[in-house]
Amino acid sequence: xxxxxxxxxxxxxxxxxxxxxxxxxxxxxxxxxxxxxxxxxxxxxxxxxxxxxxxxxxxxxxxxxxxxxxxxxxxxxxxxxxxxxxxxxxxxxxxxxxxxxxxxxxxxxxxxxxxxxxxxxxxxxxxxxxxxxxxxxxxxxxxxxxxxxxxxxxxxxxxxxxxxxxxxxxxxxxxxxxxxxxxxxxxxxxxxxxxxxxxxxxxxxxxxxxxxxxxxxxxxxxxxxxxxxxxxxxxxxxxxxxxxxx
Amino acid sequence: xxxxxxxxxxxxxxxxxxxxxxxxxxxxxxxxxxxxxxxxxxxxxxxxxxxxxxxxxxxxxxxxxxxxxxxxxxxxxxxxxxxxxxxxxxxxxxxxxxxxxxxxxxxxxxxxxxxxxxxxxxxxxxxxxxxxxxxxxxxxxxxxxxxxxxxxxxxxxxxxxxxxxxxxxxxxxxxxxxxxxxxxxxxxxxxxxxxxxxxxxxxxxxxxxxxxxxxxxxxxxxxxxxxxxxxxxxxxxxxxxxxxxx
Numbered sequence: 001x002x003x004x005x006x007x008x009x010x011x012x013x014x015x016x017x018x019x020x021x022x023x024x025x026x027x028x029x030x031x032x033x034x035x036x037x038x039x040x041x042x043x044x045x046x047x048x049x050x051x052x053x054x055x056x057x058x059x060x061x062x063x064x065x066x067x068x069x070x071x072x073x074x075x076x077x078x079x080x081x082x083x084x085x086x087x088x089x090x091x092x093x094x095x096x097x098x099x100x101x102x103x104x105x106x107x108x109x110x111x112x113x114x115x116x117x118x119x120x121x122x123x124x125x126x127x128x129x130x131x132x133x134x135x136x137x138x139x140x141x142x143x144x145x146x147x148x149x150x151x152x153x154x155x156x157x158x159x160x161x162x163x164x165x166x167x168x169x170x171x172x173x174x175x176x177x178x179x180x181x182x183x184x185x186x187x188x189x190x191x192x193x194x195x196x197x198x199x200x201x202x203x204x205x206x207x208x209x210x211x212x213x214x215x216x217x218x219x220x221x222x223x224x225x226x227x228x229x230x231x232x233x234x235x236x237x238x239x240x241x242x243x244x245x246x
Numbered sequence: 247x248x249x250x251x252x253x254x255x256x257x258x259x260x261x262x263x264x265x266x267x268x269x270x271x272x273x274x275x276x277x278x279x280x281x282x283x284x285x286x287x288x289x290x291x292x293x294x295x296x297x298x299x300x301x302x303x304x305x306x307x308x309x310x311x312x313x314x315x316x317x318x319x320x321x322x323x324x325x326x327x328x329x330x331x332x333x334x335x336x337x338x339x340x341x342x343x344x345x346x347x348x349x350x351x352x353x354x355x356x357x358x359x360x361x362x363x364x365x366x367x368x369x370x371x372x373x374x375x376x377x378x379x380x381x382x383x384x385x386x387x388x389x390x391x392x393x394x395x396x397x398x399x400x401x402x403x404x405x406x407x408x409x410x411x412x413x414x415x416x417x418x419x420x421x422x423x424x425x426x427x428x429x430x431x432x433x434x435x436x437x438x439x440x441x442x443x444x445x446x447x448x449x450x451x452x453x454x455x456x457x458x459x460x461x462x463x464x465x466x467x468x469x470x471x472x473x474x475x476x477x478x479x480x481x482x483x484x485x486x487x488x489x490x491x492x
Contacts, residue, residue: 022388022390022393023393025384025386025388026383026384026386026387026388026389026393027383027384028384028385051388051390052386052388053386053388086415087414087415087420087468087470087471088414088415089412089413089414089466090412090413090414090415091411091412092409092410092411092412094404094411095411095412131412132415135400136403136404136407136409137272137273137403138271138272138273138274138403139274140271140272140298140299141272142268142271142272142297142298142299143272144268144297147268147269147272147396150393150396150397151396151397151400154381154397154400157382157383157384158340158382161382163338163382164338165337165338165340165341166335166336166337166338166341166377167335167336168333168334168335168336169332169333169334169336169378174333220335222333224333225333
C-alpha cells in the first residue's frame, strides 16, 4: 500500500513545512515534494519543527513547477477551501482517502496537492488534479497548511486502520473474568450483604441483588478487579463480624 | 448539541495553546480551560497563534487543578499515547466523538483532557476520567499538543457532519443534464464521427459508439459541459465539411 505523496506548492514558511512533515510521519506518509519553496531549501526551521520526523524533511524533493512535481502520479487531489466557478468533484478527506487506497491497490501512484499559506492553489494548479478535497469545518474555517496536511494524512491512515473503536488495556491478570467467576463474586457479595442486613426486606432482596449485578456488569470488570473486589468484601465484612461478636 | 470543553493540563507554550484554540474553532468547539499554564495567562503568543480564533483564547478560563477544571462535567475523556498498568477503556477519537455526542443529546456536559507537551497526563489526572482516547498512528508516533487537539476536535465535528462524501461545485448551468440531453449529445457526436469516417467498419460501429458513451457517462458531465462539447463537435466537423467540399 503506497501512501500518497504530499506536494506543497510554493510554501512560504519552513515551520509549516516541518509541521507538515511531522503530521505525515505520524500517519505513515513519507514522500514530501516542494514546489519552489520561498525561503529556499534545505531550511533549518523546517528541520526543527519536524522534530523526530527529520527523515521526511531530509528526503524531501524540490521541483520548479507543480506539473513536474506530480508528473509521474496517476491520481492527484487538490486541497482547497475555496469555491471555484468550474464544475469539479469535491471530496471529503474521508472519501479522498478511500479513493487513494483503491488506486494504491491497483499500483497507481497518488498524491495530495496543497497550496501556500497565503493564497492557496491557483486555478491552473487545480486543473492538474482529478478532484478537490475540502475539509468540512464550522463557520470559522481557517486551517493552516500544517493542519490541512494533518487532517488529510490522518484520514489516509484511518481508512486503513484496524484499531478497535474501544478496547481495554490489559496485563496478564486483566483478562475478562469467566461467568463462573462473576457469579462467585455476586454470591459472595450478596451473602455478606444479607448477613449485614443491607439486603432487606426479604421480598425486595431479589430485585436489589439484580440491580447490583447490573452495576457490576456495566463496569466490565477484569479478572484482577473481581479478585480486588472480593478482597474488599472480605475486609469490610470482617469488621462487621467483629462488631457483632463484641 | 453542546460541544465538549477542551482542558489543557499545565500547558507549557503559548503557541500550543493558540494552535489548540485555532483547531477548536475550526470544528465548532469554544470552551477552552487551562490548568496552571506555565507561562501565566493571558499569553501574547497564544493570541498570535490562534489567528482568527482569538475569541476562544480570550474566553479561556484558568483553574488551579484538573479536578476543579472538570468539576461540573458529566463525561470526560483523557487523551494519552501511553500504555498504563490499569485496565482502562481506550477509545479511538471516532468512538469518543460518538459517545460525546450521545452524552450531549442527554444534556450531559462533556470534556476532553490533554496533558502537557513534555510529560502528558499523570495517573492521578487520568483517574478523573471515564476513559482514554488514543489517536492511532503509524510507528512514528509524536503528535504535539495542537495536533492532538486538532484530531479530536475534527472527529467531534465529523461525527455530526452531513457533508456528502463527493459532490459537484455547481452554478446555474452546472445542473446534471437530462437523459434526453445526453442522448442528443451522443447522437450528434456519432453522426459526425460516422460522416468523418472515424466510426468504421460498419460491423464495429455499435460497439465503438457504446464505448464512447461509457467514457462520456463516466465524466459525469454538467448541462453546461454538454453544450460546450456540442459546440466543439460543430467546430471540428465544420472544418471536415470544408475539406470535403474542397
